[in-house]
Amino acid sequence: GSTPEQPVEIEVTRIVAGTPEVIMITPTPEVVEAKPFRVAIVMPSSITDAAFSQSMYEGLLAVQEEMGGPEKMEIAYSEGMFNVPDAASAVRDYASQGFDLVIAHGSQYGSSLQQIAPEFPETSFAWGTSLDTFQADGITNVFAYQAEAQEGGYALGVLAAFMSKSGIMGVCGPVEAGDAKLYVDGFVTGATVQNPNATVQKTYTGSFSDVALMASAAETHIQAGADMLTGSSQSVVGAIGIAKDNGAYWFGTQWDQTALAPETVVASQVYDWTGVIKDMIASRQAGVLGNKSYTLTFKNGGLVIQYNPGIDVPADAKAAVDAAIAGIMDGTIDPLKGPVQ
Amino acid sequence: MAELFTLPVLFGIIYSGIRLATPYLYASIGESFSQASGVLNLGVDGIMLMGAYTGFYVGMTSGSLWLGLLAAAITGLLMGLLMAVISVTLKAEQGISGIGLQLFGLGLSTLLFKLTMGGAISISGFPPVRIPLLGNIPYIGEAFFNHNLLVYFAYLLVPIANFVLNKTTLGLKIRAAGQNPQAADTLGVNITLIRYLTVSMGGLMAGIAGASLSIALINLFQENITSGMGFIAVALVYFGGWKPTGVLLGSLLFSFVNAFQLWIQVKGINIPSDFAVMMPYVLTIFALAFAVKRVSAPAALTKIFERGEN
Amino acid sequence: MQEKHNAKELLNKTFDALLPLLAVPLALIIGALLLLIFKVNPLTAYWSLLQGAFGSVSGLTQTIVKATPLLLVGLGVCIAFRGGIINIGGEGQLIVGALAATAIAVGFPNLPRMIILPLTFLGAILAGGVWGGIPGILKSRLGVNEILSTVMMNAIALQLSNYLLRGPLIDPAEIERGTQIAQSALLPKAVWLTKLVPQTLLHSGAIIALVMAVLVYIFLWRTSIGYRIRAVGLNPDAAKYAGIPVQFYQALSLMLGGAFAGLAGAVEVTGVSHRMLEGLSAGYGFSGIVAALFGKLHPLGSIPASILFGGFLVGGRSMQRAVQVPSALIDTILGLTVLFVVSADIWSSYRARRRLSNG
């Protein structure tokens, strides 16, 4: 992962305020007490899913190391919590065990958190991807976070279209919703802006875990002429394997997927949650238990395009990506619509 | 819709369907032997997972895919043997033992994966082998004759299994053990031995089915990589009426429709993707209900064998 | 004398029923070796398992909350199995039950509890019944094997749920917010099941399940319909001879199996999550089979079996949290436990046979 050394800009969206404000935070929160800061995370898939769950877990590990190891920060996790009531009881359990911060890492956990948070006013909670801190219900101890997945989608779409010889790209999605959908929409926009003649084919397997069907989906894309593939969820590993076998390129999201297939993965949009985590910790230590929402963007460094050093990406392609990122950062490009006229 | 009816799409579907059917073929043919002898093994999915893991891990660390395949086969065999001990010797209810085996395989394969690999890595699996001459026919060559060895083996297995079941003394004993074990027993057929044999061979094949995913088709391992394929494989045995050719038919139907629905999505045809994904399941039921000749299950299937009771 | 004999027989029977449980420690011993690989003290781990499942009010209530859908699905499994049908479609039947309950409850937000609550449950039971009834009719009319059709129906239900939760049933607030989380709107409070213990998840669904267990027992063994279902399950030829329409009762038993799974779905949405969510079924369709078979396919036996199994699920999770091992380790131990318990069955039947031949 990438742990920026400089101060991170975090965009904090206050629902009340309506306009995002930018605050500066210090990289390492001061830990005053001797007892460690205790973080628990509950997640739908596993800490090694090469996707959403792993991105957050590794973020926690990075912060832990920065803070000085397990003595300074304790991390507990519950994985495989696809069933929401199970996740809710895990969250409740952590809260009653006195954890400082309990992260419910899945948008489906929101409504449970809404019920649990008021029961534990001393505990900080966080959830994502969402921006809703339930402030409207008078809840003040919930953080919310989300990734502007479409931003990286746009950038990678540009890159894919640039590199594609056939002008055909394939997207392998799990279900048409949430973070995955945003990413895909961004990718389609980026690709078609870069190459107006480009075709972006989409498939959904209806499952977050069906690796084999995902592989078939990738195969179908390739047969239909695609030479650039992307997709989201933990099941894309299947598609990556197929891309590799067929000499197609892959673009990853949520986590740096290079290690899965070093000769296939061109670049990944990496979610870097360290800034968010550190700010939540710092806020809590400053007495603010919640009511802040965070968005990962290119601008605040939460989203990073990680290139695979093993693959030669033409300089002009990189330049196009850089231009796209710059455009997104300065607002001249809307990742879901294209350049703003 | 018209864009779906082109040669590239047709042969694309055939190519993908043939590949997709491979793990089902291994698992279902193995399971049909076990069921033909009277043992319902619902744990195929768990065995596939263990096979997929060991096949991948051994293949990766040793650098030899064949060694990986062997490891997967042995793992499958051992898991099958475990099922046989539980359901044949200890006479446990077959349905529940299978579910236990599935849970165990799912848990253990994930655990080992985390312990030894931490995260998914991809390898180069069995490469495609183009069959000389035939492989060069336009379209047909690509769709039928440019697959990896494990795919060819799966299809080769169909006539072999057919032969064993129908033309050998062993096959006759297997069928008798599933239909009337008491009768076979009185003729000196060792029911226990036969069932041990079929259930462990079924396990072995399920192990290979798993490996076909992890070292020949997808070429990596991820937790729960089968995502319930083992249960579909069991269902396909019923579709196939306990006959290898029937199982072939079922696996192909299911896989072709699955490949077809992906093309529907790729071509951007406007139906919700969920309904597209549903298609193979719906059509398999329909085909069995209206098109395929149905056979009744082996009379002793799921029944515990007690000597002398009749 | 007679009384003493009866008491002894009861003692023996209880012992036989408990004998398989002696297999649990064996499974745990193997699990302990796995725990040691992860450098975890097995005693600490198992203590947290026990503590998590039964050691506190919150643990105990969670166990019962988990046991509730297991028992309901298990009751359906009992009926179907008794009718000679292997129902592995509990997962799909539960999902459509939950979907129907959600659609009804969300569709009529202003009806009084007295009307909407029964309506919601009825809808779920009907939907589950239809989902079980389709394979039932396919079996009886067209001879389609139920294992095949129920496995397929599970997948179809899952996709149906995906579709509805992203489309017609999605929470309008999700669209408004643009988050598009695949979940339904919160159900009106009128259909929320009553909390039995404040500050816990325990809801009146547990009572429904218990009552149902007794009713199913009466149904199967005290009524002529139950007699017919059992007759059809044990010997279809003789049942046909006796004038029982075999195919109808096969379809009926699968339909009833589905209805119970559908009811479990309704209980989950109205008692626990208060909305329809992805992943709601949580494998209950399969764990329910285990619970039913642990309970010897007896509705009353399924009660302790569900509690045991529910306790394992809850305790397993809290053990995972306490000692931070991968959740897969819990699945492994659970799988081992199932395998050991069924394997141990032979000893109790052996004991029973020996007793009979000696006495």
Add this chain to the structure above:
Amino acid sequence: MTETKPSLLDQIHLQEMRMEGIVKKFPGVLANDHVDFDVHSGEIHALLGENGAGKSTLMRQLYGLYRPNEGRIYINDKEVSFHSPQDAIAAGIGMIHQHFMLVPSLTVVENVALGLKSSRGPLLDLDVVEKRLMEISDKYRLKVDPRSYVWQLAVGEQQRVEILKALYRGADLLILDEPTAVLTPQEVDEFFGTLKQMANDGHALIFITHKLHEVIAISNRITVLRDGRVVGTLNNDGVTKTELAQMMVGRPVILQYNKNPQKPGDARLVVENLSVAGDRGSDAVKGVSFELFSGEILGLAGVSGNGQRDLAEALAGLRPVREGKILLNGKDVTHTSPNHHITAGQSYIPEERMKEGAIKDFSVADNIILQDHNRPPYSRGSFLDFKLIDERTTELVNQYNVKTPSNKTPLKNLSGGNIQKLILARELSRKPAVLIASQPTRGVDVGASEYIHQCLLEQRDSGTATMLISEDLDEIRALSDRIAVIYEGKIVGIVDAATTSVEDLGLMMAGVLPETLEKQTVAPAD
């Protein structure tokens, strides 16, 4: 291990078999209580006893199906211990089982070839087996179609396959557990020829039957079992049926019936031009018409496999009618479900009653209410009245002398004969208007047969219209008022029972029309 002997005349290795002090316990039953039994080469030793006396159990231990609790088995004076039938087969023992041990989904040849060593190693040699099977089948005149599936065969044909299976294997010692129960008299005669020939060849034979005349006709020695104990072993010189019956039952048995004069009433069952498809697709019953009157017993005679079973099943509503009409008590029940037939007042004792007529895993009491569980008085508002059911069961169990530990005992723990009696008790006690009784005394001991026959006659006297389907001509002639003979699915003729000779019946059973028989022996058919 299971080597095929090229010929029956091969060397016999097993000279003598001796069982000593055999004890076998089952839950609640002492099936064998210190039984001594022996047989030697060249001998036919009959084993006799009431239903449940322990005959099958004793033989199953000899065949390695059960292990004795106590006792020893010697072969040629060497102690042996059989863990499975494989061991017994290896020692030269063969067994024809009382319950058919056939695989219905396999063909006749496949059933014969099962478990045999093939001449082609691991590959099947069905053509070789078929050829040799046909030789044996010709030699002993046991006709079967080797390529038919067993499920397509009638019971008698299945029994032939069982015998062929054993003959094919050419065992030194052959156990025959009620092999003649389903054979016609002619078949029995031929079969006895075979047995005698085998004995002459040096085989040892153990023969179990409930038909005393058969015992006297064929055996060298006779052992009688009662309640698991040996009552005695005697040489077959000058023993009478009455003596044997008394030894078995422990009291004198009447072997003759007094039939009251017939009081015929209205037509209870009218069958018009009935055609029924058989299992093999073609019609098994072809345009059959007859009437069955209140207060009469109409015997249906015929060689097994001539459509009796299909006719009976059609009459019971269990098999679809292709053409024609069935009127039951004046009601047209042609295309209705079995339930309609039952409601219209019909009882049916099926031929395969172990499989169709009872639920073995149900208790004795549950089996009593099989057809009537949803009718008053057993069920009220769909709840079952257990007290009443229990009372009724006790009553029937006592009345019909069914040996059972309790009303709650699973039926499968009763001896076959007792299961039979229970089914009969149920069917007769339903006071049917029409009773279709298929082989009602097959496999039942003399005491029970006698009782069943009396019951059938009592029912007749009280007005029941009975159709008695049997391959036992003695039984048919003793009980029937009229006899219909069926041949290849057609009724050859209906004749008066009292005035028609066995020989004429035999000719009719071979398809000879009554008109062509000698005038004076034929009674006018009504």
